[in-house]
Amino acid sequence: MLEAIGGYFELELRTGLTPYPDAVGFNCARSALTALLEASAAPCLYLPYYICQAVVEAAQVAGSRPKPYAIDMDFELLQLPALKADERLLYVNYFGLKDTYVREVLAPRYGDRLIVDNSQALFSTPLPGISTLYSPRKFVGVADGGWLANPPERLKELPQSQSRDRFGALLGRLESAPEEHYLAFTEAEKALAQAPVSAMSQSTRRLLDSLDYAIIADRRRDNFIHLCEAFDRDNLFKPGVTAPQVAALSYPLLLGSPAQAQYVRQALREERIFIPCYWPEVVNAAQSPNVERLLAGCVLPLPVDQRYHQEHMQRLIDRVHWHMATC
Numbered sequence: 001m002l003e004a005i006g007g008y009f010e011l012e013l014r015t016g017l018t019p020y021p022d023a024v025g026f027n028c029a030r031s032a033l034t035a036l037l038e039a040s041a042a043p044c045l046y047l048p049y050y051i052c053q054a055v056v057e058a059a060q061v062a063g064s065r066p067k068p069y070a071i072d073m074d075f076e077l078l079q080l081p082a083l084k085a086d087e088r089l090l091y092v093n094y095f096g097l098k099d100t101y102v103r104e105v106l107a108p109r110y111g112d113r114l115i116v117d118n119s120q121a122l123f124s125t126p127l128p129g130i131s132t133l134y135s136p137r138k139f140v141g142v143a144d145g146g147w148l149a150n151p152p153e154r155l156k157e158l159p160q161s162q163s164r165d166r167f168g169a170l171l172g173r174l175e176s177a178p179e180e181h182y183l184a185f186t187e188a189e190k191a192l193a194q195a196p197v198s199a200m201s202q203s204t205r206r207l208l209d210s211l212d213y214a215i216i217a218d219r220r221r222d223n224f225i226h227l228c229e230a231f232d233r234d235n236l237f238k239p240g241v242t243a244p245q246v247a248a249l250s251y252p253l254l255l256g257s258p259a260q261a262q263y264v265r266q267a268l269r270e271e272r273i274f275i276p277c278y279w280p281e282v283v284n285a286a287q288s289p290n291v292e293r294l295l296a297g298c299v300l301p302l303p304v305d306q307r308y309h310q311e312h313m314q315r316l317i318d319r320v321h322w323h324m325a326t327c
Contacts, residue, residue, distance in 0.1 A: 011203075013210040020126070020134065020147050025200030027161035027192070029119050029135035029146035030058045034197050036115065036131055037062035037088070039152040045115075046081055046089040049292040052279055054193060055090070055117070064088070070289045073237065073254075076101055083113050090114075095301070096121035096248045097239050103127060123217050123247040126150055136208055138249060139305070140216065143167050144192050145204040163201035166192065178274075216306040217247035223304035223313050227251040230317040234324070237299075250301035253320070258283070258297030263327040264320060265300060271319055275300050 026032040037045060037059060045064040047056060048071055059066045070078045075094040083089060091106055093099065093116060106114055107127050118124050119135035126132035126149035134147040143166035148155075166188045172181035228240030228251070236254040255261045265275045282288050282296035302316060 013206050015209050018209045019213050020149050023147035023149040024151045025205055026146040027144050027195055027198045029133045030054050031197040032133050032146040032148040034058045034062045035155055037064045039154040042088040044087045049288050050282055050295055053281055088113050088115055090117055092117045093121035093124055095252050096246050099124050120249040140211055141170050142204050142207050143170055145200050158199040161198040161201045163203045219306040220247040220304050221245055224248045224251055226313045227302055248304055251304050253300040253302055255298045260327050261298045261300055264323045267323040
């Protein structure tokens with residue numbers, strides 16, 4: 001088809017700013033993992049218990065048998081398994097705080113048999129020769145999209161996805177309260193979870209290529225440090241010690257009990273401060289170890305993203321401290 005000349009304008013976007021120009025684009029990180037496992041023909045994939053069920057399902061779709069492993073309170077493996085030549089191990093760079101562990105412990109041991117899941121670590125650079133997954137929609141305002149850095153050679157060609165029907169909630173939040181569009185957001189997420197493996201849409205690619213990632217990273221670092229100074233003393237996990245200069249996904253505040261975490265989360269919601277609960281299915285899964293149950297039930301991922309400045313962080317700090325003291 002000939003390229004059109006003239007007519008009405010498309011959405012005006014900058015170009016050339018993507019952080020991973022050599023990565024392969026998919027409609028989501030789950031699709032990227034499925035394509036990676038299919039290309040590598042790995043019969044077994046070691047996965048943490050503390051992970052989204054969608055990752056487990058992606059492994060099964062690709063024909064890889066999931067084999068769970070346990071982690072400790074620092075989000076590190078309790079035991080480092082011995083992998084066979086054709087097996088792979090996936091490690092989640094939790095909250096973007098585990099770069100040093102990946103670089104100094106896992107990468108030297110497993111090499112190209114390691115898959116790094118940087119879905120929570122958009123600003124963590126992939127290590128040479130190690131396949132790395134990214135989910136940019138967890139960090140910026142796009143409706144879908146995933147990247148696979150250092151892909152295998154035998155990736156099959158995929159049809160391109162279409163994203164134009166998934167942007168309703170994102171555009172709606174620009175013009176009115178997020179509560180008004182939350183249902184549309186969850187419906188779009190469900191539809192994406194059921195979508196077939198496909199290449200990244202042109203609209204998502206263009207949007208991701210237009211963002212100022214340096215500004216986004218700087219704001220996240222500043223906000224993260226601000227929360228570290230406020231909460232590290234009370235936090236059962238010490239993220240500030242682990243990575244004081246990271247452009248994190250969020251600040252993981254680990255409280256002492258699921259009841260306390262639930263109380264604080266609900267109290268904040270009533271004040272229009274929305275704190276997600278990552279992977280609540282881990283809490284009720286019969287095979288989940290105690291540490292993983294604790295992490296799934298007790299972590300409050302406090303927002304540090306680029307939409308917010310110091311005054312937002314101070315409001316968040318004040319309200320969290322208040323509700324922690326009163327529960």
